[in-house]
Amino acid sequence: MHEPRIIVALDYSSAENAMQLVDQLDPQLCRLKVGKELFTAAGPQLVERLMTKGFDVFLDLKFHDIPNTVAKACQAAASLGVWMVNVHALGGRKMLNAAREAIAPGTTKLIAVTLLTSMDQDDLTDIGLQGLPDEIVERLARLAHDCALDGVVCSALETTLLRRLLGGDFCLVTPGIRPANGQFDDQTRIAIPRQAILNGTNYLVIGRPITQASNPLLMCQQLNAEITGLIA
Numbered sequence: 001m002h003e004p005r006i007i008v009a010l011d012y013s014s015a016e017n018a019m020q021l022v023d024q025l026d027p028q029l030c031r032l033k034v035g036k037e038l039f040t041a042a043g044p045q046l047v048e049r050l051m052t053k054g055f056d057v058f059l060d061l062k063f064h065d066i067p068n069t070v071a072k073a074c075q076a077a078a079s080l081g082v083w084m085v086n087v088h089a090l091g092g093r094k095m096l097n098a099a100r101e102a103i104a105p106g107t108t109k110l111i112a113v114t115l116l117t118s119m120d121q122d123d124l125t126d127i128g129l130q131g132l133p134d135e136i137v138e139r140l141a142r143l144a145h146d147c148a149l150d151g152v153v154c155s156a157l158e159t160t161l162l163r164r165l166l167g168g169d170f171c172l173v174t175p176g177i178r179p180a181n182g183q184f185d186d187q188t189r190i191a192i193p194r195q196a197i198l199n200g201t202n203y204l205v206i207g208r209p210i211t212q213a214s215n216p217l218l219m220c221q222q223l224n225a226e227i228t229g230l231i232a
């Protein structure tokens with residue numbers, strides 16, 4: 001059996017709500033992501049509980065601050081023993097270097113968010129960033145690679161390019177995954193699971209399509225089945 005490629009985003013407001021879903025899931029089938037909402041509500045104790053149940057945890061707090069603050073936050077996150085943590089690449093080279101120095105390579109994976117999958121060309125114009133979304137993603141991914149991070153978060157629309165430019169070992173994590181005919185919600189740069197894997201994605205972050213499904217376990221199994229045969 002392959003390592004789980006799906007990371008279920010536990011975007012819940014309490015530990016109880018999150019555990020109702022987690023109790024149905026299997027660590028052989030998926031990893032779990034704890035983001036800002038759940039971590040703010042339930043803290044490190046919940047992370048510990050998930051790891052005790054055998055799940056790898058991606059702690060998605062997207063640190064973005066001055067280098068010293070990010071380094072200390074990264075140390076605190078890695079000390080929880082989580083599988084993966086992230087920072088914003090927009091924090092720049094000095095911040096990324098500080099994060100890298102704070103987390104020893106080969107321990108907790110350290111990745112950087114490039115351009116959020118909710119953002120499109122209009123958002124770039126609004127904030128004064130020139131270029132197409134995939135040009136911004138390429139630039140930020142190269143920066144993260146230069147700073148020896150383990151990978152990036154991007155959309156699956158950009159993974160073909162990044163895989164070619166940055167090689168097979170760079171970890172590509174893609175949210176904005178939707179089943180065929182699924183709702184976009186607040187995502188704009190989206191792909192179906194099959195396309196994401198074919199484009200070179202390592203891990204698919206999937207939230208609402210699973211958490212709001214009438215049968216979340218079945219949905220998780222179906223999405224896994226869609227990609228299993230495609231993994232080399």
Ligand SMILES: O=C(O)c1cc(=O)[nH]c(=O)n1[C@@H]1O[C@H](COP(=O)(O)O)[C@@H](O)[C@H]1O
Nearest residue numbers: 009035060115116117153175205206207208
């Ligand atoms: O870092 C992330 O995980 C992340 C980065 C990004 O660019 N876009 C993005 O959607 N995410 C997260 O991925 C999850 C996507 O959830 P759904 O849109 O419900 O599938 C959410 O928890 C987001 O916080």
